[in-house]
Amino acid sequence: MVELVTKQEWLDNWQINRRLTRKVIEAFPERELFEFSVGGMRPFSKIVDELVYLGVIALRQFSENEIITFENHDNYAGKTKAEILSNWDKLTEQINTFFANTSLERFREEFNVFGMFNYPIIHNLDYLLQNEIHHRGQGYVYLRALGIEPPAFYSEF
């Protein structure tokens, strides 16, 4: 039977998106990554704290089949741009390992991630990806407001 989207394609698409988000992190000057924002929103470093925290802790819950409560994750991704990029890359490897070790059937099982979102694991992963794209779009506005050209969006597709 034909599949609409294979596991490998889904993973490849996420990692392509994650490489683009990494470029957006890199495009911020060190100080502005932690301090600049628009409209009273969070600086981009705090957004990345959320993305890394959600990714790491969700994968741990799926792998160990145990709910972990959502917690404050300030500085979870790191206190410097170099630390953030290093943690970003560690998560890249964890995601690849999770996909390699997890059966298609497991992706369809419901799991109540953070005790808040009881959906099939693939739906929860879909949310993580969409949340990342949503916040990355906000990072583009921050960069434009700083007079910095962001990486091309379409080039990664």
Next chain:
Amino acid sequence: MVELVTKQEWLDNWQINRRLTRKVIEAFPERELFEFSVGGMRPFSKIVDELVYLGVIALRQFSENEIITFENHDNYAGKTKAEILSNWDKLTEQINTFFANTSLERFREEFNVFGMFNYPIIHNLDYLLQNEIHHRGQGYVYLRALGIEPPAFYSEF
């Protein structure tokens, strides 16, 4: 065989996202929808012109199996908020009809949409969805900069 993502789930997820984007359009005051922006970017109405144009013209290409060249689409979605919302809803119906009338096999066929992106149709649709989420995230920053509370992101998931 288990499927990672079914056609119906993919469609439902897109339409949930499109309902959220509709709420973001609605949240803009009439004038600011067409005039306000941050960092020299486009006003949100021009972003919606792009989203509606890409959706309508891509579906036409997939359905008629004929490449249409990408064109200027200023005001394609409409010249007032009411016109934009009406065209948004027309596209909602066109998307539902396309999914209902299109076989799973067809979604896997490569098609060079706009003569620029030669991928399986489902990949091209995935790009449209991701492009929408990316730009909607930018609309959230515009709303925050205007002092307007945007619709909750997670509530649609």
